[in-house]
Amino acid sequence: MRGLILVNLFACLCCFTCVGQDGLDKFAVLQLKPAIGFVFPLTDIAKNVITDDLIGHESDLHLYVQVISASYFINRKWGIDFNFQLFSSFENKDRDDLFNLNIQTKYGSTYFVDTRVGSPNFEGRYIRENGDVSFALGIGPRYRFERNNFYISPAFHLGFVELPVTSGFTRLKESNTHNKLLVSYSPKDEYSRSLSFTTGLTLGYRLNRYLLLNFDISYSGYKLDLEYEERILDVITQNKSTQTISYNNVVHNVYFGLGLIAEISFSRGRILY
């Protein structure tokens, strides 16, 4: 990953060097690109343990919304690209229910289960601390080539992916006895942020001088570094046991998306078109 950061810094440096050769603002172009598309996860991070549903990660086909992608081209070919994506599921999964179901499956035959996910808000209602939506942010160099209204633009981004993580708690009362267990699942860190790299290709067709229709294909990878601690307290004996559940997968994703590119050109501080 350190190597990738150095490569990205070097590529950005190249872009700024090109400015010196071609002249500032002479070919400056600002592109804004809203898009929507699919994510095909190549890695399933789920370990088939109870904490799987405390992590806001989709392991099957899901949707991404490119809230904003902005590219600033400082010469004919090279530019800096900034990218922000939100990810959401097709199905409206209730992860709290899934967590409760997993607890019921594990303990339900001998215990009465009372489960809470997240933390209580000011009304006393339990909610997930960090919501349920993951996002990715990246910055890196972009190259572009355009001929006969056809546009091709590869890009490389470094950034981070944030997965929302939350805590879970369950109170277990054994049937026919006074025995009680308190089981809690707490993430080591409040957020799960992983350094990510993305490489992609944008194919486009110019509709007019301001708008391009584009199709995106990209690949991203990041190494998850997430730990949950499971604590079980026996209320009568006060015996405690602790177990760590680690998620250390390298996650690979492929994206396909469709969107529009709005383009504004500048010349020495003036908008050309």
Place this chain on the structure above:
Amino acid sequence: MKLRTTLFILLFPFIAHVFWSCCSCENTEVFEISTCSFAVEHINNSGEKPVITSEDEIGKNAYGIQLAMEKSESLCFHGKSLFIAPTLNAFKCDCLLDEYIALDTIQDIRVRTVNDFDMEHPAGTDVSEYFFSDQEDVYISISDLMLRINGPNFLYNGSSTFNLLLLTAPMQGVEHQFNIEIDMTDGRSFIEQTDKVDLI
């Protein structure tokens, strides 16, 4: 005097009352509480939560006793409000709650077994060490319960029943009965006996 001035003078007390009400609290009442008697019931804790039962048979690992204080309240102070509309107030945030003063509190609770319980506890001996109070996520001993009851933050109006759960099952016999002895701080003592129950 002009009509407008006259109206203002006539309405001034009502306008003043509205402003006063914004800073006014509901009347605080002070109650004196005295414990008159106790009632004991069997508890069956085999389900999700302990429930009072009159069944003759209860699982020996899920048995408990509920001790209910029967109290009498006497209103010894009723706050007075100013102005003409005593119910008008804005419930501002720092209003005082009604106050409950206990004239007497529980000093000690002992549970004695009527029948033989185990080798160390024949009939008539103290088995209080086997009973614990269920306080949400922790079981506390009767001595700790006494500290809590006599502590400064204990609210008498909110807790008038105590569940004493038998965490160690009896080793001898099936039919059991318990005497609950309660000493009060004012020198009174109560002895309540549970009905006979089979702990199976």
